[in-house]
Each structure stands twice: as structure tokens, then as C-alpha cells.
Amino acid sequence: MSRSDEIQSAAIELFYEQGYNATSLKEIADRINLRAPSLYNHIESKQKLLQDIMFDGIDVLNSEFDEAVAQSEDIFEKIRLAAQALVRHNIRRKKQAYVNSTEIPSLEAGARDELVRRRRSYADRWVKLIESGVSAGVIVSSEPLLTTFNIIDLCAGLSRWYRPDGRWSEERLVAHYGRLTVSMLV
Amino acid sequence: MSRSDEIQSAAIELFYEQGYNATSLKEIADRINLRAPSLYNHIESKQKLLQDIMFDGIDVLNSEFDEAVAQSEDIFEKIRLAAQALVRHNIRRKKQAYVNSTEIPSLEAGARDELVRRRRSYADRWVKLIESGVSAGVIVSSEPLLTTFNIIDLCAGLSRWYRPDGRWSEERLVAHYGRLTVSMLV
DNA sequence: CCTACCGATCGGTAGG
DNA sequence: CCTACCGATCGGTAGG
Numbered sequence: 001m002s003r004s005d006e007i008q009s010a011a012i013e014l015f016y017e018q019g020y021n022a023t024s025l026k027e028i029a030d031r032i033n034l035r036a037p038s039l040y041n042h043i044e045s046k047q048k049l050l051q052d053i054m055f056d057g058i059d060v061l062n063s064e065f066d067e068a069v070a071q072s073e074d075i076f077e078k079i080r081l082a083a084q085a086l087v088r089h090n091i092r093r094k095k096q097a098y099v100n101s102t103e104i105p106s107l108e109a110g111a112r113d114e115l116v117r118r119r120r121s122y123a124d125r126w127v128k129l130i131e132s133g134v135s136a137g138v139i140v141s142s143e144p145l146l147t148t149f150n151i152i153d154l155c156a157g158l159s160r161w162y163r164p165d166g167r168w169s170e171e172r173l174v175a176h177y178g179r180l181t182v183s184m185l186v
Numbered sequence: 187m188s189r190s191d192e193i194q195s196a197a198i199e200l201f202y203e204q205g206y207n208a209t210s211l212k213e214i215a216d217r218i219n220l221r222a223p224s225l226y227n228h229i230e231s232k233q234k235l236l237q238d239i240m241f242d243g244i245d246v247l248n249s250e251f252d253e254a255v256a257q258s259e260d261i262f263e264k265i266r267l268a269a270q271a272l273v274r275h276n277i278r279r280k281k282q283a284y285v286n287s288t289e290i291p292s293l294e295a296g297a298r299d300e301l302v303r304r305r306r307s308y309a310d311r312w313v314k315l316i317e318s319g320v321s322a323g324v325i326v327s328s329e330p331l332l333t334t335f336n337i338i339d340l341c342a343g344l345s346r347w348y349r350p351d352g353r354w355s356e357e358r359l360v361a362h363y364g365r366l367t368v369s370m371l372v
Numbered sequence: 373c374c375t376a377c378c379g380a381t382c383g384g385t386a387g388g
Numbered sequence: 389c390c391t392a393c394c395g396a397t398c399g400g401t402a403g404g
Contacts, residue, residue: 017291018291019205019207019291019292021205021207021208022207022291022292024381024382024383025382025383025384026381026382026383034389035389035390035391036382036383036384037383037384037385037389037390037391037392038389038390040383040384040385041389045383045384046383046384047383102288105203105204105205105208106205106208143362145353146354146362149343149347150340150343150366152343153339153340153342153343153346154336154339154340156339156343157335157336157338157339157342160339161335167331168332176329176332180336180370183369183370184366184369210397210398210399211398211399211400212397212398212399220373221373221374221375222398222399222400223373223374223375223376223399223400223401223402224373224374226399226400226401227373231399231400232399232400
């Protein structure tokens, strides 16, 4: 694990626990036994560190969606697979996903615009998937965008309350949300 | 509108836009044409100001739930009414609800514990409502708590993306979420 | 409700 | 990768 990776994962943990603005570079440095100014050998600024974390998160999410829907030709199966990919993302990258959903206001204007664009790109994937089912005559949803928001919001909760030692296993939740999502569209 | 109320609503707007930690008392004071130190004639501290906003939000939400379910004897109708009350809350008090869902880590330990207790109290109302339907034999949900999380998460999204001038009116959304919530339980 | 001011902390730089 | 240090800003107090 490179120093840059160490910094990034320490930052994710602290931003998750305290928020970006409440976290100092000194705290990040302390976690990996460095002095705060030494961070600047690896990062450009605190703001850029946040941007890298957030862009990485949304890019991975978009890739995972594409991989998921490529695994089947059936429209409902595609929907189930896409929902399950989102669930797994919010569970396995819980802290990063939480930071991503929570720190948009902390981004500088330019980076915020770009991030919002990439998040819209994720939502567009869902809208097009649902619309393809409508065109094919197997889905009757009259509001693909609203349904998309509902699916994303529903799964977003996981990054807040999911616990690895909680009462529901990852596989239980993947199955539950997969079923629930499909049921919203039949 | 009293000075205290002016301070509180200016604070809600700024905490919504920038977050608690990124907002200075000077900015709050500027919004209502005061100097920062003058705020201390009305508030105890910045932290206490946040606490008042958050406790007020959750207390109102709990009251609204109780009022909603008292309006019908039918279990599915109670569920529909409770969901619609939550939707209206997240729309009409959008900014306060957003702050409430976002600033839990910014609370001091003691206040955070108390707030989490009151949020759990809200979730308990849902769990008991669903369980009463299970006891009566009209609902088959095997996971009342998971379903409760799903309902809350689903509606929480509104405090993030709802726009008064957006493409869905409040009444359209109230109807949509009411239907969706009931459908999760039949 | 104001001005004047405090100690603390912050992100970041200089220089080695 | 470190020590030493900077200017800026913060929440909050004193005193009127």
C-alpha cells in the first residue's frame, strides 16, 4: 500500500467519522504516523484529496453498473443485477459512499459541477435501463426518473446504517434489495 | 418573528448550504444584519444552536407521526398516512430535515446520544405499526425493522433533491410515496 | 447591541 | 520527511 493510498484511506475514515471540515490535516497525518506538512509530498491540497476520493467513488460506481447490466439480456434481470451492484457498493465501500453522499457542499464550485455531472450520468444509466423496458412493453413505469431516485435513495441508506456485524448479512441484503427494486417496476 | 427565530432560520439555511462546520457565526450574523458577538445575547453557543435545530426537527416529526396514524383505524390507511406525513415533513421542512440527517456527527457526544435515542423512537413507531399489522394477520412482513429503514431511507431522499419548482408537485409526491410504501407491505 | 480583543487552530510554505 | 513558522479565521469574552 503506497503512502498516497495510506493517506487516502485514512482520510476516508476521518471524513466518514467527523466530516471533511471537522477533520484537520494533522489528524490525518497522526493516523499514519506522519507530521502534517509531510502530507504535501503526496497531496496537492486538502481539497484535492477530497476530490480524488469522491471522483474515484462515482467512477467505480458507474463501472460497476455497466458490468452488472452486461451480465444478462433479460430486462428485469438487468435491473436486479444493477440494484445488487449498488447495494454491494454501498456496503463494501460504505465509508467512501457515505462521504460521497455527504460532502458535495464541501467541494469547490468547479469540482462540484463535475461531480454532479458524473452522478447524473449514473442516474441516466438507470433511466435508460427503465425506458428500454418501457419501450419493450414489459414495464409500465410512467416516471423512470422518479423511480430512479427512489432506487438510489433506498440503497443510499445502507451507507449510513449498515454494520458488518449487524443482523443482516451482505447476501441477505443483496437479495432483499434486488427483490424490492424489481417489485417497484412490475 | 423573534430575534431567536431569525437566528435559528438563518442558521438552518446556512447549515443546509454549507454544513455546520463550514458555517461561521459571522455568516449567520451577517444574514440578519447583526455582529457576531451580538448573537450571544440570544444563543448559548454555536453547538447549542445546532442542537436546538435538530431536536426541534425530530420532535416535530414524532408528533406528526402520532397525529397521522390517529386519523384512521385501518392498518394500511395508517401506514399510508404515516408515510405521507413523512413526505410532507421532508418537503416542507426540507432544509431542517437535511441538516438533521447530515449533522449527527457534528453533535457533542451527549446530545448525539439523545438525538439518536429520539430517532430510534421514531423508527420504533414504524416497527410497532407494522407489527400490529402482522399480529392482525393482514401483513406478512418478516422484517419490520428492515422495512422501516427502507421507508425512512426512501423518503429521506426528498430532503436532498426535492425542488418546489421541480417537475413533481408536493401532492403528486405525497400520493406516489403513499402508494409505494403500502405496496412494500402487501 | 456594539467595538475591541483573546487564545487556539487551521491549511499551507520555507528551507533543509 | 522534519522543524519552524506564517497569515487568516474561528468561537467566544470583556466591558460598556
